Amino acid sequence: MSEAAEADALVIGGGIVGAACAHELARRGLRVRVLDNASGGATGAGMGHLVAMDDNAAELALSHYSIGLWNHLRARLPPSCAYRNCGTLWLAADAAEMDLARAKQAALAQQGVAGELLGSATLAELEPMLRGGLGGALKIPGDGILYAPAAAHWLLHDNPLIRCERASVRAVAAQRVALDDGRVLRAEYVVLANGLAARELLPQLPLRAKKGHLLITDRYPPQVSHQLVELGYAASAHASDGTSVAFNVQPRPTGQLLIGSSRQFDTLDPAIEPAVLQPMLQRAVAYLPRLAQLNGIRAWTGFRAASPDSLPLLGQHPREKGLWLAVGHEGLGVTTAPGSGRLLTDLMLGERPDIDARPYRPERFPGLCAPLTGTAP
Incomplete structure (x- = not known):
């Protein structure tokens, strides 16, 4: 059973990274549908620090950029976010x-x-x-701190263009997502942002x-x-x-x-x-x-x-046009969520990001260039 597109973008994962991607896409005027199975993940288990990390230049660029974006948001964050x-x-x-x-x-x-x-x-x-x-x-x-689960919830409910749905995803592919209940959802953009669970949908991910x-x-x-x-x-x-x-x-x-x-x-x-x-x-x-x-x-x-080089994968899947990745943030997902969402949205809309996107490109891992298995029909 297939459904006509009810959104411009489907985001898989309602943690802090998925929420930031959805928030940024909606800020640009796209209708966003967020699919999350409510099983919990790194967002609810971490410390919630906002810290500029400098293990390498790309890590520092993304974390510093993201902290600046958090600073723009902080006046609007409700008290529950504990910023x-x-x-x-x-x-x-x-x-x-x-x-x-x-x-x-x-x-x-x-x-x-x-x-x-x-x-x-x-x-x-x-x-x-x-x-x-x-x-x-x-x-x-x-640097700062916040309560990440509350921040993710606020990001998901700050814009009426975002619709959240509890759903279990069975498979993904370019511009379509198959759910466990048999539905196939379609959208121009599909964003995979569900952390470690993304390996179940794309075993080729080097996580x-x-x-x-x-x-x-x-x-x-x-x-x-x-x-x-x-x-x-x-x-x-x-x-x-x-x-x-x-x-x-x-x-x-x-x-x-x-x-x-x-x-x-x-x-x-x-x-x-x-x-x-x-x-x-x-x-x-x-x-x-x-x-x-x-x-x-x-x-x-x-x-x-964690990815092999400790940097997230941010960009379009090398083989599946219309399938975008925002995974592999290791312990910096809370810090880098808004920067990841902004950078990914820039790439999706053909705009030039504020920071160099090349260090985070998924194609830097050759295994992602192999044919997908378990893709959506």
């Missing part, structure tokens, strides 16, 4: 690590991201909960699951003012094998502290693993000793969808 411009402190464990802070400051400055080097005494004044003896920090005042653990504390009077991250976080975030942990603590507007982070490969078991959670918390306590006195009320896991 806070708290900034990030990249912590140097000792004086020697301040060289890493200086290098990071220089790399960020090349993209126009302002940063301030802080000595150990100034750092202790700003964040007295930190242990003594740290070498200092790099402060990035433009790999990265499992992560998080823990949140009970509510307390504010004790931390900035997002706190160790300078070694980027190495952990982009590790290609094994299990790794890094210190990352985020103050929530509720007075809670959200504690991360960990990364594991080659598992889809959602169970909380003490062998991973324990060293993650031990690392956090090493930076914030008083964390050991706080009550942790909930721990959970989630799965990031």
Whole structure:
């Protein structure tokens, strides 16, 4: 059974990336139909940080561009989105690590991201909960946090041109989507933006699951003012094998502290693993000793969808004209969602993006040039 086109674009996935794509398409005047199976995903499991990351130039370009777009939206975000411009402190464990802070400051400055080097005494004044003896920090005042599920919901309901539908997608192809209930939907544009689940529809996608653990504390009077991250976080975030942990603590507007982070490969078991959670918390306590006195009320896991080069796939499928990809954001989906939606929409409408789109092109992975399997009729 086939349906006539009721929308200009079909977006598969109602998480933060799919929502941002739908929002941008509707902003340009397109009728958008969002299909989501409500099974949950990375949006509800992540930390919700908005952070300029500089592991490579393309990552920094997209994250910095996206934070600028979040800044344009933030005055309209409802209180439920819990947006806070708290900034990030990249912590140097000792004086020697301040060289890493200086290098990071220089790399960020090349993209126009302002940063301030802080000595150990100034750092202790700003964040007295930190242990003594740290070498200092790099402060990035433009970074922030938000509650991603609420932000995705707002993006999906901010424009009447967006229609959301709970549906399970069986197959995709150029300009058509097959649903489990037998319907085939058609539209000029089909956007695949459902994270790791996209592999079930396009097995050729070079996406790999990265499992992560998080823990949140009970509510307390504010004790931390900035997002706190160790300078070694980027190495952990982009590790290609094994299990790794890094210190990352985020103050929530509720007075809670959200504690991360960990990364594991080659598992889809959602169970909380003490062998991973324990060293993650031990690392956090090493930076914030008083964390050991706080009550942790909930721990959970989630799965990031990572590409081999840690950059998202943004663009038209090499073989299926009319099928567009917005997947592979790993741990930066919340940060880069608006930039991904804007860049993808520019490409779809034949306009020139504000940043270079070439590093994110799907065709950089040869496996996507093979014929599709399981496509929609």
